[in-house]
Amino acid sequence: MDAQTAVLDIRDLRTEFVTEEGVVHAVNGISYRLHQGQTIGVVGESGSGKSVSVLSVLRLLPSPPARIVGGEVWFKGQDLLKLPEKEMRRIRGKEIAMIFQDPMTSLNPVLTIGFQIMEPLMLHLHMGKKEARERAIELLHMVGIPEPQKRVDDYPHQFSGGMRQRAMIAMALACQPTVLIADEPTTALDVTIQAQIVDLVKRLRDELGMALIWITHDLGVVAGLADRVIVMYAGLIMEDAPVDELYEHPQHPYTRALLRSLPRMDEEAGRPLETIEGLPPDLLQMPQGCPFAPRCTYVRPECRTQRPPLVEIQPGHRVACWVDLETGALRS
Amino acid sequence: MSQTTDATARSQPLLRVENLVKHFPIRRGIIIQRQVGAVRAVDGVSLHIYPGETLGLVGESGCGKSTLGRTIVRLYKPTRGRVLLRVHNGNGHAQEVDLTDLKGKELRRMRRHIQMVFQDPYASLNPRMSVGQIIAEPLLVHGIGSPQEREERVKELLTLVGLRPSHINRYPHEFSGGQRQRIGIARALALQPDFIVLDEPISALDVSIQAQVVNLLQELQQKFRLTYLFIAHDLSMVRHISDRTAVMYLGKIVELADRDELYQHPLHPYTKALLSAVPVPDPKKEREKQREILQGDVPSPVNPPSGCRFRTRCPLAEAVCAEREPELREVAPRHWVACHLI
Numbered sequence: 001m002d003a004q005t006a007v008l009d010i011r012d013l014r015t016e017f018v019t020e021e022g023v024v025h026a027v028n029g030i031s032y033r034l035h036q037g038q039t040i041g042v043v044g045e046s047g048s049g050k051s052v053s054v055l056s057v058l059r060l061l062p063s064p065p066a067r068i069v070g071g072e073v074w075f076k077g078q079d080l081l082k083l084p085e086k087e088m089r090r091i092r093g094k095e096i097a098m099i100f101q102d103p104m105t106s107l108n109p110v111l112t113i114g115f116q117i118m119e120p121l122m123l124h125l126h127m128g129k130k131e132a133r134e135r136a137i138e139l140l141h142m143v144g145i146p147e148p149q150k151r152v153d154d155y156p157h158q159f160s161g162g163m164r165q166r167a168m169i170a171m172a173l174a175c176q177p178t179v180l181i182a183d184e185p186t187t188a189l190d191v192t193i194q195a196q197i198v199d200l201v202k203r204l205r206d207e208l209g210m211a212l213i214w215i216t217h218d219l220g221v222v223a224g225l226a227d228r229v230i231v232m233y234a235g236l237i238m239e240d241a242p243v244d245e246l247y248e249h250p251q252h253p254y255t256r257a258l259l260r261s262l263p264r265m266d267e268e269a270g271r272p273l274e275t276i277e278g279l280p281p282d283l284l285q286m287p288q289g290c291p292f293a294p295r296c297t298y299v300r301p302e303c304r305t306q307r308p309p310l311v312e313i314q315p316g317h318r319v320a321c322w323v324d325l326e327t328g329a330l331r332s
Numbered sequence: 333m334s335q336t337t338d339a340t341a342r343s344q345p346l347l348r349v350e351n352l353v354k355h356f357p358i359r360r361g362i363i364i365q366r367q368v369g370a371v372r373a374v375d376g377v378s379l380h381i382y383p384g385e386t387l388g389l390v391g392e393s394g395c396g397k398s399t400l401g402r403t404i405v406r407l408y409k410p411t412r413g414r415v416l417l418r419v420h421n422g423n424g425h426a427q428e429v430d431l432t433d434l435k436g437k438e439l440r441r442m443r444r445h446i447q448m449v450f451q452d453p454y455a456s457l458n459p460r461m462s463v464g465q466i467i468a469e470p471l472l473v474h475g476i477g478s479p480q481e482r483e484e485r486v487k488e489l490l491t492l493v494g495l496r497p498s499h500i501n502r503y504p505h506e507f508s509g510g511q512r513q514r515i516g517i518a519r520a521l522a523l524q525p526d527f528i529v530l531d532e533p534i535s536a537l538d539v540s541i542q543a544q545v546v547n548l549l550q551e552l553q554q555k556f557r558l559t560y561l562f563i564a565h566d567l568s569m570v571r572h573i574s575d576r577t578a579v580m581y582l583g584k585i586v587e588l589a590d591r592d593e594l595y596q597h598p599l600h601p602y603t604k605a606l607l608s609a610v611p612v613p614d615p616k617k618e619r620e621k622q623r624e625i626l627q628g629d630v631p632s633p634v635n636p637p638s639g640c641r642f643r644t645r646c647p648l649a650e651a652v653c654a655e656r657e658p659e660l661r662e663v664a665p666r667h668w669v670a671c672h673l674i
């Protein structure tokens with residue numbers, strides 16, 4: 001796990017929004033490395049900064065109101081945050097591709113599906129029109145669209161929700177990116193369609209050897225998909241661990257509580273669910289100490305005044321908490 | 333057709349839904365609107381709901397869950413079929429009332445017994461009304477109590493759902509999603525109903541907030557012996573909360589059984605696929621799991637397939653499936669399935 005094999009190295013990233021009510025502290029210093037062929041699952045509740053953090057990496061946030069106030073994003077020997085916009089455009093779509101929750105935000109309703117897949121091929125890979133069209137049909141076939149020769153000339157509204165999601169994946173994969181970022185691509189879909197999409201992405205990831213960041217609030221989806229899981233809360237990483245370790249030995253009070261508040265298909269039904277009382281903090285006024293302190297059952301006085309750093313407690317397992325949950329002692 | 337063979341083991345149903353159909357006409361034309369077809373949202377559903385139980389209703393988007401719920405509480409008028417509710421008439425006797433053709437004042441009177449909580453806590457509360465006004469509205473409509481008595485009742489309801497009585501003058505936007513859903517629940521409880529349709533009451537909420545609302549619903553159910561129809565697409569939550577579970581596909585119930593029976597011994601190929609698609613938060617189990625992946629999308633309810641509606645995606649389909657529609661049959665005690673091959 002050294003810097004050499006990391007394809008993406010995010011260091012102390014911070015993003016804010018300047019609004020009428022004040023400054024929203026959306027991402028408050030997050031660091032992680034994504035390795036070749038690795039899949040990282042990013043989980044956390046609504047508003048925890050999952051989308052803003054990856055949109056910052058790709059510099060896709062409009063400024064104003066957004067501003068990246070700190071950090072570095074290393075990709076192939078360069079800091080993406082310092083790259084001129086023109087070079088950044090070459091990275092987006094070609095090297096690092098992204099798929100979104102709502103395909104309609106990235107599909108243009110007045111252009112055919114085929115044209116939208118052909119565009120990056122002609123732009124980045126300098127293919128001719130005929131070649132690009134053939135490749136588009138191939139890609140649609142690869143993502144499981146039946147009769148792709150016919151459907152290639154359809155408009156997005158002629159596709160069902162699941163088919164649009166597939167078309168978007170075809171678009172994202174057109175140039176065989178090194179990194180694919182998926183922001184809740186299955187949240188709006190039914191479980192049977194979600195299972196199709198997850199299966200598809202897994203297969204393509206393995207075939208193409210891509211590194212993958214999969215954002216979701218569903219702890220079930222990443223369990224079967226990720227090598228490593230990052231848990232976010234209030235724009236910070238609370239815990240980062242190999243997938244088995246995170247589910248079996250969660251070391252952060254928030255991760256523990258989250259896993260216990262889920263009903264599970266494989267346990268006795270009917271017991272009351274454990275709850276996490278209260279609400280996440282107001283990002284206009286980020287608390288000084290641990291952001292989870294007001295809802296935490298392990299809280300100590302020092303938690304409220306000092307923010308716990310994210311420390312490696314075991315190789316590959318990082319936790320931001322003052323308390324060692326195994327012993328109950330304070331971490332020094 | 334009764335859904336219990338063992339009638340003595342259970343009380344009389346609180347609600348009987350008989351062959352319920354709800355079609356939405358599709359019209360074309362600018363001046364003269366002709367009906368050119370219909371969305372067959374609910375297409376012949378029969379079920380019984382027993383006092384004090386929670387019947388879970390699951391199925392994919394567009395299969396007609398909300399329409400069924402809304403037709404039961406008579407927000408929609410059924411195209412065909414009947415909805416019968418058992419009501420106590422004060423002197424210790426109960427009597428079945430046919431809700432199907434009720435209108436105006438009669439319908440309003442029945443609304444006391446049957447309420448609904450909606451999915452979207454943002455859209456279902458009037459932003460210009462204070463929380464006090466929202467919760468008191470049903471009381472006002474039914475002319476219950478003096479203004480002071482209503483205020484007392486609202487405060488009691490706020491406490492009951494875990495909000496502060498002092499919040500009575502606040503507006504919906506001042507509350508979080510979970511709190512707004514509590515307001516919706518308080519409103520549904522105002523008239524002390526017997527039966528509540530909960531249409532995806534937690535889908536819009538964060539995981540950590542969902543558990544709070546679900547526990548509240550279960551507490552209230554025990555306290556007031558409420559009967560629930562709990563609609564959701566989260567199968568693990570439905571398993572958690574329901575006593576019996578019904579699975580819907582394209583306007584039809586395809587399987588209905590006691591919760592554990594349905595989850596442990598699903599019989600319908602659609603139920604099996606649905607259950608196998610649910611991801612569990614356990615990496616080891618996920619890796620070992622042999623997932624059955626259904627091909628294709630749900631067909632349109634305007635033109636459902638002939639015979640069995642699931643046949644276009646069914647891994648088992650045979651010729652007979654295209655020819656005849658399978659009936660919902662009781663294949664094991666209290667276990668109902670609509671499939672030719674079972």
Ligand SMILES: Nc1ncnc2c1ncn2[C@@H]1O[C@H](COP(=O)(O)OP(=O)(O)OP(=O)(O)O)[C@@H](O)[C@H]1O
Nearest residue numbers: 017024026045046047048049050051052053065283
């Ligand atoms: N344009 C904006 N102006 C002000 N605040 C914003 C803006 N966009 C996002 N935010 C805030 O930034 C925070 C992080 O948002 P983000 O979209 O990253 O959350 P998320 O974890 O992706 O949540 P979800 O699960 O709901 O998608 C939130 O508090 C959000 O309100």
Ligand SMILES: Nc1ncnc2c1ncn2[C@@H]1O[C@H](COP(=O)(O)OP(=O)(O)OP(=O)(O)O)[C@@H](O)[C@H]1O
Nearest residue numbers: 356371373392393394395396397398399400565633
């Ligand atoms: N008022 C209406 N007018 C016309 N069609 C409607 C109306 N309401 C629902 N439909 C259609 O009826 C079908 C069933 O919709 P319904 O909302 O009952 O599904 P659902 O199972 O609740 O789905 P979801 O899980 O997405 O909430 C859908 O095809 C829908 O488009």
Ligand code: SF4
Nearest residue numbers: 290293296303321322
């Ligand atoms: S630092 Fe303190 S408040 Fe924060 S999670 Fe750990 S124990 Fe809880």
Ligand SMILES: [Mg+2]
Nearest residue numbers: 050051052183
């Ligand atoms: Mg997001």
Ligand SMILES: [Mg+2]
Nearest residue numbers: 397398399531
């Ligand atoms: Mg619905």
